[in-house]
Amino acid sequence: MNLKSFLNIACISALTLATFSCSEDDSPSSGPSEPSNYRPYHLVIGSSPTGESETYTQGVTVEELNDPNKTFTFNGYGQEIPSTRTARLYTSDDGETVYNLNYGGGDIAKYDYISGQNYSLLLTTDIQAVMGTAYPRWTKIDDNYAMLHNVTTENIYEDPTDETSPYIKTTATVTLARVDLGTMNVLENASFEFPYNEDESTEGIYTFRIDAPVITDGKLYYGVAKRFYDALTGEVGDMVYDNVETLVVDYPSLENETTITSTLAQGSTNGYRTPVAHKDENGDTFQLITSGDVSIMKISNGAYDSAYGKFDIMSLLGHNAEANTGWFYVGNGIGYVPVLNTDLGDSASSNWDVVRIDVYNKTATTMNVPLDLWLRQYQWASVIDGKLYMALASLGGEGKVYIFDPSTTSADGYTTGATLQTGTTDASYIGLF
Known part of the structure; x- marks a missing residue:
């Protein structure tokens, strides 16, 4: 049974202004009796760990998130956010607007948050003509703009008409477009060939994905993932990295594409659906390596910082691990990373931990979260009053709002708030936005 049939939610998004209300106001997640002192936040759940996934959201207050007597459920409650596959969500800084990329549907949309499960669709924009695909990715850059990005590849043969030659x-062609979040219109857009390395190119290595950019000193820094084409078999083979690489373009003009590389670490830097690189209070960028071992690289003054070297997180964990989604930065060098214990299973298994890291002092602590976590599709966590709030629940089970305190190095350095219910065996929370 999928989440949609279980929840009996039949909200259908319109392409014109509309207000959605999917159940009666006596839902257990109806609004608080007192006004909140904070912006609204949004709990989001996905229906399936594989393939196409329906996505639902509901608004919450910080007071509710902290209340251990509160229970949030998506049983008969929640607004569906249209998604051909799992929705890619962001919110405005004040929490009053929700933005969505319908991955596979080829459109972006913005919703006004009203209360509870009630959201009003404001604008939608079809972005397939600009991006050349219904499957681009996107990242919110700030409260005004977002970036759409995609890579297409083509094998080049000596005789262009004969693949046996x-x-x-x-070749990898990068397409970028900047979106005005006020109007949801596409502004600048650009398309160019990825600045390939000739040695790698002759070996069949190419870029197939970029994602999760950050902006620093008027430039966008994009994480990069590569593949290996085996000309002998005509198939994609096992990619063995010997470096890390980042695509850099001017912002907002999207010109002057170049790359920076380092051989101090090996792996991809693009992530999955979670932020991968974060700029700290000093203007330096700390980038997670999202394939191979778990490690962090530092980018300073437009280049990888050789003096910083590599922060080898895996060596501190006592087991083989990957962090193939991304991580969340709280401040002052402290962040939290969803980490897969690869000794116990692959990314489809419920063998994930939340690891506190200090990128300045290069320390890592696995938090004592007593849940069987599957975090492959986890997208967002929110910093509130200097603490990190995560919606964590076992796949298809219950969980809690976990409130991590960055000021302590203890594995028990958190409190819990409201209870979270998933409702079906294949549902998982994908973020608190």
Whole structure:
């Protein structure tokens, strides 16, 4: 049974202004009796760990999140956010607006938050013509703009009309577009060939994905993932990284594309659906390596910082691990990373931990979260009053709002708030936005 049939939610998004209300106001998640002192936040759940996934959201207050007597459920409650596959969500800084990329549907949309499960669809924009695909990715840059990005590849042969002729290389074409979040219109857009490395290119190595950019000193820094094309078999083979790489373009013009690389670490830097690189209070960027071992690299003054080297997180954990989604930064060098224990299973298994890291002092602590976590599709956590709030629940089970305190290095450095229910065996919380 999928979440939609279980919840009996039949809200259908319109392409014109509309207000959605999917159940009666006597839901257990109806509004608080007293006004909140904070912006609204949004609990989001996905229906399935594989394939197409329905996505639902509901608004919450900080007071409710902290209340251990409160229970949030999506049983008969919640606004569906249209998604051909799992929705890619962001919110405005004041929490009053929700933005969504319908991955696979080829459109972006914005919703006005009203209360509880009630959201009003304001605008939608079809972005397939600009991006050339219904499957781009996107990242909110600030409260005014977001970036759409996509990579397409083509194998080049000596005889362009004969794929049995000698293979030359695989080209990667990058398409970027900047979105005005006020109007949801596309502003600047650009398309260019990824600045390939000739040595890698002749070996069949090429960029196939970029994602999770950060902006620093008027430039966008994009994480990069690569693949290996085996010309002997005509198939994609096992990619073995010997470096890390980041695509850099001017912002907002999207010109002057170049890359920075380092051989101090090896792996991809693009992530999955979670932020991967964060700029700290000093203007430096700390970037998670999202394949291979778990590690952090530092980018300073437009280049990888060789003096910082590599923060080898995995060596501190006592087991083999990957952090193939991303991480969350709280401040003052402290962040929290969803980490997969690869000794116990692959990314589809419920063998994930939350690890507190200090990127300045290069320390890591696995938090004592007593849940069987599956965090492959986890997208967002929120910093509130200097603490990190995460919606964590076992796949198809119950959980809590976990409130992590960055001021302590203890594995028990958190409190819990409201109870979270998933409702079906294949549902999981994907974030608190």
